Amino acid sequence: MGMPRRASARLPVAVLAVVAVLAVIAVVTLSPTGGRTSPAAADRQTVAALLDRVTVVDRRVRVLGYDRDQFGGWTSGVTADGGYCTSREAVLITTFGRRPGSAGPPSCPDPGPSAVDVYTGRRISPGEVEIDHVVPLAAAWDHGAHAWPRDRRVAFANDLALNLVAVGGPVNQAKSDGTPGEWLPPGDGAVPCAYVARYLTVSVSYGLTVSDADAAASRRSCRL
Incomplete structure (x- = not known):
C-alpha cells in the first residue's frame, strides 16, 4: 500500500458527531434531480474539513484475503418502536417508512411502497433495492479493515x-466496490x-485511508 502522506487525526467526539449528522442528512435529503443542483454549502464544508484529517495514500492496493464473510452477515436488534429487525430491514424501514396496516412489534414492520433513490433521484420500491455500503466492504478491507478484529468488521x-x-439494484451494481476515485453517483452537483x-x-470515523484519486474526486465533486 502507498505510504501515507498526511497523518490522520481523530476528530473530537463533538465535532465528529456534527460532521456525521451533516453527512447523513445531506445524503438522505438529496434533491430528486439526478444531481443537477449545486453542492450544498454544508457538504462542501464537511468535505473540506475531512480531507484535512483523513489519511491519503498514493493508490488503492488490493489486499489479499478479502471475503464477504470476513464482515459477517446482517445483525438483528430491537428498533426504537419495539420491532425486531435485521440491519437490512431497518434500512428499508428508514428509507420507505412503515407500510400502513403492516404487522408491528415484536415482528419487523413491512416497508412502505416507494421512495426516492438518493443516488439517481428515481422512484424505487422495496422489491428492487439493494443495500449499499457507502464505503464498500472490499474497499474498506483494502484501506485498513483487513487489520481489524472480526467484531469491528461486523x-x-x-x-x-x-x-x-x-438504493436501486442497477446503480448499486454499477458502483460495485468502487471508491470515489472509481465511481460517483450520476450528475455533477x-x-x-x-x-x-x-x-x-x-x-x-473508522480510521480508513483513501487514495489520491479519491481525494481528488472529492474535491472536484464539491468544487473545492
Whole structure:
C-alpha cells in the first residue's frame, strides 16, 4: 500500500458527531434531480474539513484475503418502536417508512411502497433495492479493515447510522466496490458532493485511508 502522506487525526467526539449528522442528512435529503443542483454549502464544508484529517495514500492496493464473510452477515436488534429487525430491514424501514396496516412489534414492520433513490433521484420500491455500503466492504478491507478484529468488521458492515443506504439494484451494481476515485453517483452537483461527504465521514470515523484519486474526486465533486 502507498505510504501515507498526511497523518490522520481523530476528530473530537463533538465535532465528529456534527460532521456525521451533516453527512447523513445531506445524503438522505438529496434533491430528486439526478444531481443537477449545486453542492450544498454544508457538504462542501464537511468535505473540506475531512480531507484535512483523513489519511491519503498514493493508490488503492488490493489486499489479499478479502471475503464477504470476513464482515459477517446482517445483525438483528430491537428498533426504537419495539420491532425486531435485521440491519437490512431497518434500512428499508428508514428509507420507505412503515407500510400502513403492516404487522408491528415484536415482528419487523413491512416497508412502505416507494421512495426516492438518493443516488439517481428515481422512484424505487422495496422489491428492487439493494443495500449499499457507502464505503464498500472490499474497499474498506483494502484501506485498513483487513487489520481489524472480526467484531469491528461486523459492526462496520451493519452501521445503520453511517454506512448503509437503500438504493436501486442497477446503480448499486454499477458502483460495485468502487471508491470515489472509481465511481460517483450520476450528475455533477449536489448528489456526488453529498455522497463523498458521507464516504469521508465513514472513512474518518473508522480510521480508513483513501487514495489520491479519491481525494481528488472529492474535491472536484464539491468544487473545492
